[in-house]
Amino acid sequence: MTDNISRSYLGAPHGVAAWLLTKDHKRIAMLYLISITIFFALGGIFAAGIRLELLTPKGDLWTPDMYNKLFTLHGVIMIFFFLIPSIPATLGNFLLPIMVGAKDLAFPRINLLSWYIYVAGALTTLAAVFNGGLDTGWTFYTPYSSIASETAVTTAAIGVFITGFSSILTGLNFIVTVHRMRAPGMTWFRLPLFVWAQYATSLVMILGTPVIAITVLLVGAERAFHFGFFDPRLGGDPVLFQHLFWFYSHPAVYIMILPGMGVMSELVAAVSRKQVFGYGFVAFSSLAIAILGFLVWGHHLFVSSQSIYAGLVFSIITMLVAVPSAVKTFNWAATMYKGSIMWTATTFWVLGFMGLFTIGGLTGLFLASMGLDIHLTDTYFVVAHFHYIMVGGAIMAYMGGLHFWWPKMTGKMYNEPGAIASAILVFVGFNLTFFPQFILGYMGMPRRYHAYPEEWQVLNVASTLGASVLFLGYLLPAFYLTWSLVKGKEAPANPWGAKGLEWTVPSPPPTFNFDEDPVVDEPAYNYKPTREVHVG
Amino acid sequence: MSSSPFPLFPPNASSVATEMDLLYLFIAAVSAFFVVLVAALVFVFAVKYRRRHPDEVGADIHGSLALELTWTVIPFILAMVMFVWGADLFFRLSRPPADAMEVFVVGKQWMWKVQHPEGKREINELHVPVGRPVRITLGSEDVIHDYSIPAMRVKMDAVPGKLTTLWFEPTVAGTYHLFCAEYCGTKHSGMIGQVIAMAPQEYEAWLSDAGTGAGGVSAAANGEKLFSEYACVTCHKGDGSGRGPILNGVFGSQVKLADGRTVTADENYIRESVMTPTAKVVAGFQPIMPPFQGTISEENLIQIIAYIKTLKASAPAAAEKK
Numbered sequence: 038m039t040d041n042i043s044r045s046y047l048g049a050p051h052g053v054a055a056w057l058l059t060k061d062h063k064r065i066a067m068l069y070l071i072s073i074t075i076f077f078a079l080g081g082i083f084a085a086g087i088r089l090e091l092l093t094p095k096g097d098l099w100t101p102d103m104y105n106k107l108f109t110l111h112g113v114i115m116i117f118f119f120l121i122p123s124i125p126a127t128l129g130n131f132l133l134p135i136m137v138g139a140k141d142l143a144f145p146r147i148n149l150l151s152w153y154i155y156v157a158g159a160l161t162t163l164a165a166v167f168n169g170g171l172d173t174g175w176t177f178y179t180p181y182s183s184i185a186s187e188t189a190v191t192t193a194a195i196g197v198f199i200t201g202f203s204s205i206l207t208g209l210n211f212i213v214t215v216h217r218m219r220a221p222g223m224t225w226f227r228l229p230l231f232v233w234a235q236y237a238t239s240l241v242m243i244l245g246t247p248v249i250a251i252t253v254l255l256v257g258a259e260r261a262f263h264f265g266f267f268d269p270r271l272g273g274d275p276v277l278f279q280h281l282f283w284f285y286s287h288p289a290v291y292i293m294i295l296p297g298m299g300v301m302s303e304l305v306a307a308v309s310r311k312q313v314f315g316y317g318f319v320a321f322s323s324l325a326i327a328i329l330g331f332l333v334w335g336h337h338l339f340v341s342s343q344s345i346y347a348g349l350v351f352s353i354i355t356m357l358v359a360v361p362s363a364v365k366t367f368n369w370a371a372t373m374y375k376g377s378i379m380w381t382a383t384t385f386w387v388l389g390f391m392g393l394f395t396i397g398g399l400t401g402l403f404l405a406s407m408g409l410d411i412h413l414t415d416t417y418f419v420v421a422h423f424h425y426i427m428v429g430g431a432i433m434a435y436m437g438g439l440h441f442w443w444p445k446m447t448g449k450m451y452n453e454p455g456a457i458a459s460a461i462l463v464f465v466g467f468n469l470t471f472f473p474q475f476i477l478g479y480m481g482m483p484r485r486y487h488a489y490p491e492e493w494q495v496l497n498v499a500s501t502l503g504a505s506v507l508f509l510g511y512l513l514p515a516f517y518l519t520w521s522l523v524k525g526k527e528a529p530a531n532p533w534g535a536k537g538l539e540w541t542v543p544s545p546p547p548t549f550n551f552d553e554d555p556v557v558d559e560p561a562y563n564y565k566p567t568r569e570v571h572v573g
Numbered sequence: 574m575s576s577s578p579f580p581l582f583p584p585n586a587s588s589v590a591t592e593m594d595l596l597y598l599f600i601a602a603v604s605a606f607f608v609v610l611v612a613a614l615v616f617v618f619a620v621k622y623r624r625r626h627p628d629e630v631g632a633d634i635h636g637s638l639a640l641e642l643t644w645t646v647i648p649f650i651l652a653m654v655m656f657v658w659g660a661d662l663f664f665r666l667s668r669p670p671a672d673a674m675e676v677f678v679v680g681k682q683w684m685w686k687v688q689h690p691e692g693k694r695e696i697n698e699l700h701v702p703v704g705r706p707v708r709i710t711l712g713s714e715d716v717i718h719d720y721s722i723p724a725m726r727v728k729m730d731a732v733p734g735k736l737t738t739l740w741f742e743p744t745v746a747g748t749y750h751l752f753c754a755e756y757c758g759t760k761h762s763g764m765i766g767q768v769i770a771m772a773p774q775e776y777e778a779w780l781s782d783a784g785t786g787a788g789g790v791s792a793a794a795n796g797e798k799l800f801s802e803y804a805c806v807t808c809h810k811g812d813g814s815g816r817g818p819i820l821n822g823v824f825g826s827q828v829k830l831a832d833g834r835t836v837t838a839d840e841n842y843i844r845e846s847v848m849t850p851t852a853k854v855v856a857g858f859q860p861i862m863p864p865f866q867g868t869i870s871e872e873n874l875i876q877i878i879a880y881i882k883t884l885k886a887s888a889p890a891a892a893e894k895k
């Protein structure tokens with residue numbers, strides 16, 4: 038072991054017990070990184086099952102029940118066990134305390150507990166996967182989920198219920214840390230924008246997650262004990278479920294994308310070596326998105342028999358979300374203006390995010406426009422839209438962040454050309470997979486269909502081909518990142534010449550992050566010219 | 574319909590299809606503009622301002638209020654245009670024209686059962702005449718389904734426990750896809766069918782062709798029979814001597830409830846009053862009617878509603894209302 042690493046959190050006491058009982062936020066981040074990567078791979082396998090079936094119009098690869106389980110498990114695994122924890126639990130856990138100048142999160146034991154809860158929830162859900170599966174769609178719509186489905190809905194619901202507590206605890210920990218643990222001189226408006234985004238996300242997590250937890254419990258209770266919440270035959274209302282479900286699950290979209298926006302703000306500033314343009318606007322747009330995000334759930338219910346006047350309100354508020362999203366996008370673009378743009382793998386992920394997230398955000402307008410939503414809802418247009426946000430936005434940002442902070446987290450440099458190839462393959466493969474789905478959606482192809490009319494085969498084949506390229510793009514990092522751990526060059530403390538407290542400590546950081554308590558005396562992203570600036 | 578080898582639109586077969594496509598193209602054009610703008614900006618900046626020296630940093634620029642306002646106000650205005658246009662279209666599609674012909678559709682795992690007012694029944698097909706608005710009253714026997722006809726640009730959930738409606742006016746004769754668009758279990762992707770729009774005279778011929786299952790009694794006549802079979806008639810007497818309210822002329826009227834509220838007697842009100850009569854008790858009556866939840870199917874219920882719709886107010890009742 039090199040000297041650099043033996044002095045770091047990675048060189049602290051070894052062994053399984055030392056890792057599984059660690060209270061170090063950085064080690065917990067690594068535990069999360071390993072767990073969510075396993076679930077990302079599992080969710081990806083289910084996705085491959087879906088795309089292979091859709092190569093042909095006939096439902097000939099899987100039985101209908103098997104296909105229904107594949108898309109359900111793809112959604113449940115990717116959303117609850119990969120996307121929601123992804124950036125907060127890995128990059129957030131690792132970086133947030135260092136970025137605010139703290140030795141750890143406010144509650145290190147609770148942080149470890151949150152990982153154990155995540156694992157317990159994940160294992161419970163996996164038990165459902167192997168004991169009957171789940172075929173309700175990740176949306177668990179009643180009364181199908183509560184009276185009709187013959188799969189392991191109750192077990193899966195308990196798994197989702199348990200996992201919710203993990204999010205709540207992480208959110209709580211972040212909020213307290215940001216309030217109480219900032220280093221001297223680290224005022225709110227000197228916080229890196231990643232911290233602002235994590236803060237906004239944490240608010241959504243602690244306010245929204247209890248609602249989904251209660252909702253899935255009600256489904257379980259209706260299934261097991263025939264309490265009439267959602268089944269009209271028992272006096273319940275099936276649409277009530279949709280209100281409760283989306284009251285959490287729409288904000289959950291912001292739990293997935295807000296941290297990605299935070300990562301982007303950091304990456305754009307570092308890649309450009311420049312102050313983030315309009316810092317205050319970018320910071321407050323995170324809060325605006327978090328707040329507005331709680332008031333738009335009814336846009337999932339335009340054709341559900343919801344009151345048309347309620348629909349009107351949900352439509353206009355949804356349109357308003359476009360404004361802070363546009364503000365962020367333009368501020369990122371403006372940050373690059375007269376910057377000093379570094380061209381590394383991180384840059385490719387940043388550019389990819391900008392393109393895909395913009396398309397994802399703008400296609401939300403199609404669905405927010407009530408009249409057009411009648412035609413588009415429940416079609417592949419919706420599938421394409423949210424994949425552009427969640428994969429094109431959230432996962433691109435996650436991958437960008439992982440590449441940017443990898444040297445900090447592991448103390449190793451990875452193979453740049455490999456990382457650039459991965460970013461390009463993901464970008465090309467992603468567009469080839471999901472752009473055709475916008476067209477399929479407008480043509481009317483419904484979601485969650487195991488078989489489809491023949492005239493839609495060409496676009497579906499294109500989509501499956503794209504998914505193969507995407508698969509290669511995501512497979513590549515498994516090699517060069519693993520390789521970097523074994524044979525990678527040692528990373529200096531600040532390989533990118535970036536600003537921020539995390540770059541002032543060694544790579545990888547020591548267990549308590551800072552040898553001396555940091556004092557902050559400058560704003561974030563304070564890139565001052567040390568020599569004549571070249572702006573040619 | 575589409576002769577193009579690579580169609581981007583479904584067939585244009587209803588009175589709203591062109592407007593729907595225009596709204597789509599409008600938002601697509603705005604989106605394309607912004608995607609190209611953002612992509613061009615970041616790409617040009619990334620190349621033009623590429624780092625030329627390892628120690629180089631960017632210019633010391635912090636922001637611009639004018640620019641922030643620009644990219645707040647312009648997206649806001651564009652989003653509001655999309656909102657107003659979309660809301661207007663949605664409201665028109667939520668309100669069937671008064672002269673629309675009515676068809677009853679009930680979804681169940683995994684088929685669509687259709688009944689025309691004249692009594693003709695179909696499964697997984699729907700025959701409609703071109704040039705006349707068609708109003709579909711939609712119910713579900715089990716879980717949530719969704720009646721979706723892309724060529725007509727309409728879609729509506731069939732929700733158990735209530736009746737919903739959608740309408741469209743076919744403009745071009747042809748055979749079009751019908752899908753269930755809300756996931757409903759094993760054979761969700763098999764819950765499909767065809768909408769056949771026909772010239773009016775062909776539709777009339779089809780309707781009266783006994784070979785395709787015509788000659789059945791009308792929905793209302795069936796409803797009248799059920800009204801006796803379920804013994805509704807013993808209490809809801811036409812002359813007011815029964816223990817329940819007179820139903821003559823009740824459909825579409827304002828009903829005063831025991832708790833002081835007034836509601837409009839639409840399909841959902843009548844449905845609810847049959848299934849769970851205690852939910853809304855009419856002023857002046859006792860809550861003595863037994864609930865029919867679980868004993869009466871959605872299909873039969875729709876026929877009873879069709880019958881109640883035909884009960885016209887007798888002269889004195891009408892006079893009282895005025």
